Amino acid sequence: MIDIAVFDEHNLVLQGISGLLAGISDFRVVFTCCDRGVLSEKLKHIKVNILILNLHEISVRNLNLMAQIKMISPNVRILVMSVIEGEEIVLKTIKAGAKGFLGKDSTLNDLTEAVYTLRSGHDYFSKSITQMVLTRYISGIRNDGSSEKAEISQLSARQVEILKLMGDSLSNQEIAERLFISVRTVETHKNHIMQKLNLRSTVDMIKFAIKNNIIDI
Numbered sequence: 001m002i003d004i005a006v007f008d009e010h011n012l013v014l015q016g017i018s019g020l021l022a023g024i025s026d027f028r029v030v031f032t033c034c035d036r037g038v039l040s041e042k043l044k045h046i047k048v049n050i051l052i053l054n055l056h057e058i059s060v061r062n063l064n065l066m067a068q069i070k071m072i073s074p075n076v077r078i079l080v081m082s083v084i085e086g087e088e089i090v091l092k093t094i095k096a097g098a099k100g101f102l103g104k105d106s107t108l109n110d111l112t113e114a115v116y117t118l119r120s121g122h123d124y125f126s127k128s129i130t131q132m133v134l135t136r137y138i139s140g141i142r143n144d145g146s147s148e149k150a151e152i153s154q155l156s157a158r159q160v161e162i163l164k165l166m167g168d169s170l171s172n173q174e175i176a177e178r179l180f181i182s183v184r185t186v187e188t189h190k191n192h193i194m195q196k197l198n199l200r201s202t203v204d205m206i207k208f209a210i211k212n213n214i215i216d217i
Contacts (some may be wrong), residue, residue, distance in 0.1 A: 002119050003047060005076075006032045007039050017054060017081075019110055027115065030126075036065055043073040050115050052189040054081040058089045063096040070097035077118040080108070100124040113172050113187075120191050123201035127169055135185055154196050154210050160187050160214060166206060167215030 004027055008014040011034055018029045030046055035041040042052070049170070051069065055062050066078055077098040080093050090101050100114050106126045117124040159177075165175045172190075176183045190205070199205055209215040 002026055002049050002115060003028050003030045004050045005030055005048045009034050020186055037048055048076050050079055050118055051076050052079045058084050063092060066096035079114055079118055084180060087188045101129050102126045103128040108172050111175050116187055122194055125203055159189055159193050160168050163209040163214050
């Protein structure tokens with residue numbers, strides 16, 4: 001069971017997010033909160049695996065809140081949700097302690113996948129954020145002409161296949177349907193890929209796939 005807390009300053013939005021999460025059997029919403037001070041106090045006394053922060057602005061106040069949370073509860077993994085996105089914004093939240101970021105294009109499947117990924121100890125970014133980071137990365141590869149290749153022999157054929165499908169922007173659910181396997185099996189394969197290659201996020205996996213010509217650019 002994954003214990004989740006949700007923060008949003010708007011009660012209706014807060015109820016909506018917690019209601020969606022309550023419908024997933026592996027998730028348990030241990031508390032919801034719309035007050036920063038109350039949130040900090042609750043985290044001192046209640047064990048939480050994932051804290052979802054739905055932020056309507058990425059302000060100094062909210063960045064400081066994340067930094068404070070990491071001091072109070074260093075083991076909690078923070079997932080930021082926000083319609084305000086951009087490379088600089090995402091980097092600021094990561095620096096403040098966030099381990100994941102869901103942008104305005106995110107779906108319930110993305111939220112579910114993000115929670116599972118963070119609980120496994122890895123980072124997660126939604127498709128728009130991933131694409132933004134990869135665009136800069138691909139530009140860098142083309143500019144420096146690097147031909148260095150990372151080691152891929154330690155990956156199984158199935159893991160390479162999953163990397164290819166990730167390159168087509170397929171979700172875990174879509175990959176599972178394409179390969180006739182369960183979503184949990186897809187998640188397990190992704191975790192094994194990251195462990196074998198010492199990677200931290202979906203973005204890192206796709207970078208690896210691009211560099212090794214598993215994904216065409």
